[in-house]
Amino acid sequence: MLLSHLITLAVLQGLTEFLPVSSSAHLILVPRLLGWPDQGLAFDVAVHLGTLTAVVLYFRTELARMSVEWLASVRGRGTGPEGRLAWYVLLGTIPVGLAGLLLKDWVETALRSPLVIAWATIGFGVLLGLADWQGRRVRSEHSLGVFGVLFIGVAQALALIPGTSRSGATMTAALALGLTREAAARFSFLLSIPVIVLAGALEIKGLIASPDPVHWPTLIGGAVVSAISAFVCIHFFLKWIARLSMWPFVIYRFALGGVLLILFGVL
Structure with a gap:
């Protein structure tokens, strides 16, 4: 992997994992649009472990209190x-864990098309905008x-659809329940920890079964x-x-979805 590809994809993963704009959409689309080779499963595992490290370090004080x-x-x-x-973080993880086990293969084969990403990007952008506008x-x-946590957990499960955005779906649900923007973001970030652990475990399982050689400097750098x-x-x-709102991300999602629809011949 070229150094420029490594840095671009790793930065994209780090930023979009927590912004409401869909990390999976960007990691699928950027190599395809730029004609880059697929980065491979091992690199996906590495950058997910990087984002997991970041969120654990950032919330280390809160996580210590929660653990005690x-x-x-x-x-x-x-x-x-x-x-x-x-307990709520664990409870909110159950829906996406079940959905991932049952639907992972179908999602990765049937839903990884640019048009699915485009419509999901726009559609869930509408929901994010409405929740931010109408939320108390x-x-x-x-x-x-418990009901609110499960509601957010089900929204997180919908993020298995590429283009939805895990953080975007959970923040949308939290805002719809009346949480402040900061509280919605904090709970979304905490909820990401077990999800990234589960996703990383599944990817590592696939990596172990893969015959491809592992290039450790690339993985560590990513x-x-x-x-x-x-x-x-x-x-x-x-x-x-x-201080501000979710609307810059809503506008970005509309723009990205529109560009994708144009590029792939729908508009």
Whole structure:
């Protein structure tokens, strides 16, 4: 893999994993549109591990508190707000875990077309805009109940459709439930941790079964670059979204979807 390809794809993964614009869509489309060779499963595993490292490091203090209170609840010592949040992150992961196991092969074969990505990019952009416009934006992530968590979890499962965006779907659902933009983003980022772990485990399973040789410098470089770009993305997104809105991402999704429809002969 050329160094320019490595840096471009790793930065794209780091940024788009947490922005509501779909990382899978960009990783599928950029090589295809630029005529680059497929980056391969091993590289996808590496950049996902990079984004996982970034979100764990960024939320390390919160995750430590959540872990302590969660363990206390398991031992029957009561459940504090951080322990309850940890349970909700686990609960919200169940829908996408089940959907991934049942539908993974179908999604990867039937839905990886540019037109599916284009329409999903536009359609879920509409939903994100409506949720941001109509949402009351008064609740924190700690105010969620079981129904709300499952609602967000089901929305996350829909992100198996390329072009949907995992972060976009979860933030849309959270905003529709009345969470503030910052709370919606924080819960989305926390919810990404078990999802990336599960997705990475499935990819590693496929990587182990693959006969292709592993080029470790490329994988390590991709992981490091994606981790740095993801950490920077999380930091500035949380600061920026508190003052502005989701509409720049909605407009970007409309523009990207429209360009794809033009390029692939629909418009």
